[in-house]
Amino acid sequence: MIGEVIKEQRILKNISREELSQGICTEKYVYLIEKNERNPSAYILDQFSEKLGIDLFEYYQYLNAKNKALVVEYRKNFDRYVQLGDVEKLKKESIKASALDDFKCEPLVYDIIIINLLHKALFEGKTREPIIELKKIFETKELNIDRLTLINGYIVLATCYQLEGRLEESRQVLKDAYEMVRNKTEFSRYNTAVINVMISLNSFFYSDKAYDDLIVYSTRLLEFQEKNNEYNRIYYADFYLAFAYYNKNQLPKSKKHFMRGIHSASLFKNKMDINIITTMRDFNEAAEKLDIDSSYIKAFHKLKD
Numbered sequence: 271m272i273g274e275v276i277k278e279q280r281i282l283k284n285i286s287r288e289e290l291s292q293g294i295c296t297e298k299y300v301y302l303i304e305k306n307e308r309n310p311s312a313y314i315l316d317q318f319s320e321k322l323g324i325d326l327f328e329y330y331q332y333l334n335a336k337n338k339a340l341v342v343e344y345r346k347n348f349d350r351y352v353q354l355g356d357v358e359k360l361k362k363e364s365i366k367a368s369a370l371d372d373f374k375c376e377p378l379v380y381d382i383i384i385i386n387l388l389h390k391a392l393f394e395g396k397t398r399e400p401i402i403e404l405k406k407i408f409e410t411k412e413l414n415i416d417r418l419t420l421i422n423g424y425i426v427l428a429t430c431y432q433l434e435g436r437l438e439e440s441r442q443v444l445k446d447a448y449e450m451v452r453n454k455t456e457f458s459r460y461n462t463a464v465i466n467v468m469i470s471l472n473s474f475f476y477s478d479k480a481y482d483d484l485i486v487y488s489t490r491l492l493e494f495q496e497k498n499n500e501y502n503r504i505y506y507a508d509f510y511l512a513f514a515y516y517n518k519n520q521l522p523k524s525k526k527h528f529m530r531g532i533h534s535a536s537l538f539k540n541k542m543d544i545n546i547i548t549t550m551r552d553f554n555e556a557a558e559k560l561d562i563d564s565s566y567i568k569a570f571h572k573l574k575d
Contacts, residue, residue, distance in 0.1 A: 272315075272326065273306040279322045280304075290321055309334070312377045316417040325457045327416070335372045344373070348381060352422070353462050353502050355543050361389045376414040380407070384423045397430040404430075421450050421463045425470050437478055444471045461500050465491065469503065472510045476550070484514040503543065505535035513552040516560070525560040532566055536573060545574045 280290055287300040294317045302308040310318065319326045335341045344367040351360035364385040367373045373382050387400035404427045407413065413420075424447035431440035447467045454460035468491040475484040492507040494500070508531035515524035535544055547553060548571060557567050 271306045272310065273304045273308075275326065276300075276310075276318060276322070277304040279324055283322055285321065290318065294318070311412070311414050312416050313413065319457075320453065323456075325459055327459065335378075337370055337372055340367075340370060341372050341378065344370075345381070348385070349462055352466065354538075355503060355540055357389055357392050357542070360385055361393075377416050377419065380415045380419045380423070383407070384419060384426055388422075388426045388429075391426060391430050391433065397433050400426060401430050401434075417450065418460065418463050421447055421467065424450070425466055428470055428474070432474065432477060437474065440474055441478075444474055447471075455494065455498075458498070461498055464494060465500060465503065468494070469506045472506065476510055476513065479517070481514040481517050484510055485518075488514065501534070502538065503540070505531040505538070505543070505547070508534065509547055509550070509553075513550065513556060516552055516556045521560060524556065525562070528556060528560055528562060529566075532562075532570055536570060539573055541574050544570065548574065 276290075280287070287297045287304075291297045291300045294314055299308060303310050303314075315326050344363060347363045348360060348367075351357075351363060364382050368382045372378050383403070387403055390396040391400050404423055407415075407423065408427075415423075424443050428440045428443040428447065431437070431443060444467065448471060451460055451464045451467050455464060468487060472484055472488050472491065475481075475487060488507045488510040492504065492511070495504045495507065508527040512524045512526075512528035512531055515521070515527065531547070535547065556562075
């Protein structure tokens with residue numbers, strides 16, 4: 271039971287119940303959790319994980335599911351399609367998952383809601399509804415939501431703000447999302463979230479023409495992905511570095527990252543991402559000025575088809 275795991279880890283780390291409870295819940299509530307007389311919410315579990323230095327969700331997240339095997343399968347698929355940036359497949363998978371009772375109740379129902387809102391924003395061109403719905407969710411008291419799902423919700427909200435040209439609001443949301451993930455880099459469960467937050471943050475810096483920040487955070491993203499062998503969508507870091515260096519007139523560095531981006535994106539063949547990259551304001555001009563072989567550019571454009 272999760273209470274026994276928490277107690278075992280707390281004693282192992284020489285942390286008292288009072289210390290573990292501070293800023294989260296009462297000391298008595300910790301006692302009741304450890305006695306397995308109370309079930310911690312997703313929020314409490316996440317906070318305990320930080321203090322104890324382990325990912326308690328690995329032990330707990332599916333204990334109460336009626337269809338554990340299917341829930342695990344669907345959530346793994348969600349993560350895979352989020353990693354790939356494949357919103358269409360993500361939506362189709364969420365439709366199948368929503369037939370399960372487990373995905374009709376908290377906290378898993380928020381997986382479905384946020385996927386639906388992401389699809390509305392990117393494929394239906396609707397941003398107002400996702401903004402209103404997400405703000406309503408985030409303002410809910412004692413929100414019972416998995417931290418990863420919450421982070422995904424922040425990314426969707428920031429994306430909607432960017433699409434509406436509300437850059438300052440997007441920046442604030444991304445800042446909050448970054449604070450949620452920057453201390454999670456030791457938990458492999460958070461790798462996709464870290465990468466997606468960083469991609470979104472770099473998208474904001476690029477939109478805002480904040481090229482110095484773009485170089486700093488794109489470099490961090492590149493280092494994080496290489497350190498964790500998470501190469502999926504690594505081309506975003508390279509293209510953002512290419513465009514940042516291009517605008518700072520550091521052309522050799524720009525060309526190096528441009529070619530790296532071309533090669534890695536061609537390997538993964540993500541049509542939606544390639545379409546986004548080729549429509550970025552600097553793509554064609556930089557390719558010409560950097561004297562990139564036109565055959566590379568033509569072949570890259572064909573990957574969108």
